[in-house]
Amino acid sequence: MHRAGAHISREEIHAAAGIRKGPWQAEEDAALMDYVAKHGPRDWSSIRSKGLLPRTGKSCRLRWVNKLKPGLKTGCKFSPEEERIVIDLQEIFGNRWAQIATYLPGRTDNDVKNFWSTRRKRLARLLQSPLPISRRNLAGEAVVAASFSKFEDTFSAALPCNSPCLDLIPFTEQCSNNQCSQEPYAVEDSDAAKTVSVVIEPAINDSQPTQPPPFDQHLLNLPPLPEAQDLVLAFDDLPLPEFIACPDQCEAMRLPEAPATFFDLDVAGHEFKIEHPEMPESFFDEFPSDLFDYLEQPVAGQKGS
DNA sequence: AAAATTAACAACCGCCCGGCT
DNA sequence: GAGCCGGGCGGTTGTTAATTT
Numbered sequence: 455m456h457r458a459g460a461h462i463s464r465e466e467i468h469a470a471a472g473i474r475k476g477p478w479q480a481e482e483d484a485a486l487m488d489y490v491a492k493h494g495p496r497d498w499s500s501i502r503s504k505g506l507l508p509r510t511g512k513s514c515r516l517r518w519v520n521k522l523k524p525g526l527k528t529g530c531k532f533s534p535e536e537e538r539i540v541i542d543l544q545e546i547f548g549n550r551w552a553q554i555a556t557y558l559p560g561r562t563d564n565d566v567k568n569f570w571s572t573r574r575k576r577l578a579r580l581l582q583s584p585l586p587i588s589r590r591n592l593a594g595e596a597v598v599a600a601s602f603s604k605f606e607d608t609f610s611a612a613l614p615c616n617s618p619c620l621d622l623i624p625f626t627e628q629c630s631n632n633q634c635s636q637e638p639y640a641v642e643d644s645d646a647a648k649t650v651s652v653v654i655e656p657a658i659n660d661s662q663p664t665q666p667p668p669f670d671q672h673l674l675n676l677p678p679l680p681e682a683q684d685l686v687l688a689f690d691d692l693p694l695p696e697f698i699a700c701p702d703q704c705e706a707m708r709l710p711e712a713p714a715t716f717f718d719l720d721v722a723g724h725e726f727k728i729e730h731p732e733m734p735e736s737f738f739d740e741f742p743s744d745l746f747d748y749l750e751q752p753v754a755g756q757k758g759s
Numbered sequence: 760a761a762a763a764t765t766a767a768c769a770a771c772c773g774c775c776c777g778g779c780t
Numbered sequence: 781g782a783g784c785c786g787g788g789c790g791g792t793t794g795t796t797a798a799t800t801t
Contacts, residue, residue: 477769477795499786511786516770519788531767552789563789564769571792572766579765 474508478517482507486514487522495523520564527560532569540566 474482485507493500495518499511507514521528532540536558543554551563551570558566 475771497786510771512772512788513770515787520769529768549790567790568768572768576766 472508473502473510475513478521482509483517483522486517489514490518490522495519520562525560526562527565532561532565536561537569540569544570 486501489501489506495515497511498515501507501511501514502509509517520526539557540554543557547553549567549570551567555561555563555566
């Protein structure tokens with residue numbers, strides 16, 4: 455038994471009340487369907503009080519609304535059209551998922567919410583990868599590489615590459631030679647604009663001719679896709695800041711300051727206005743959905759092709 | 760083939776609102 | 781008007797399936 459004043463968890467309360475939680479069984483679904491057929495989708499709490507199911511009214515309602523209600527599109531992904539609607543309406547309504555769901559027959563607020571959440575995570579992962587977008591010339595030399603990092607407060611600018619092989623190092627890693635007394639990846643706040651430092655290292659293996667990594671080849675071989683291609687090409691127009699050497703004479707160099715305005719372009723009639731520090735939200739809102747597929751496209755000649 | 764990672768889905772929780780007493 | 785209760789909603793977490801390494 456519980457001591458006086460001891461904490462009693464919700465689980466214990468539910469268990470004591472005989473309330474079931476977790477995944478629904480087929481029999482429970484059947485009982486719920488039977489109840490709704492007889493009484494309609496209302497008075498959810500009476501389902502338990504009448505002893506029909508050991509579930510809370512909330513749980514019953516949620517199960518009905520999200521899984522059992524007729525006409526739901528269960529088991530099929532959002533179509534491009536549905537994705538577009540969600541993106542457009544999210545801009546209008548914000549995170550009012552129930553309202554957005556009313557524009558999508560067969561979709562619930564939970565569906566929309568899950569779709570948006572997954573999309574956010576996916577985009578965040580994409581933007582945090584050290585080399586989401588890079589370009590090389592036909593000789594395989596890196597000509598422009600652009601990388602977003604933790605866009606909450608940082609991003610890197612386009613990098614002029616005068617070496618056949620330059621690697622961008624993720625901000626989270628340490629200076630590889632461990633001789634740099636300063637934090638080479640430090641991100642500093644300033645009133646005017648965020649200051650971002652990027653470390654560039656020479657190629658690890660200078661004796662070997664550098665082969666373009668598969669990722670770059672896949673960018674070069676991409677089929678026409680206006681939105682994504684225009685976005686990639688936009689990196690060409692970025693200002694290229696001066697590099698400064700590490701004061702500790704290590705081989706790292708710094709890219710001292712990022713431009714205040716990163717994007718301002720029109721892509722296939724879709725206006726991009728991505729400005730730091732407002733970049734995160736606007737980028738999420740405007741990020742073309744098909745750009746995911748573009749950037750994550752399987753590399754030709756690799757596994758599976 | 761196994762392990763790790765990611766995406767998609769399901770369900771719960773806390774908060775809020777409106778109706779009822 | 782205050783308190784209670786049911787229902788709705790958004791946020792979050794847990795689970796499972798699919799994919800990648």
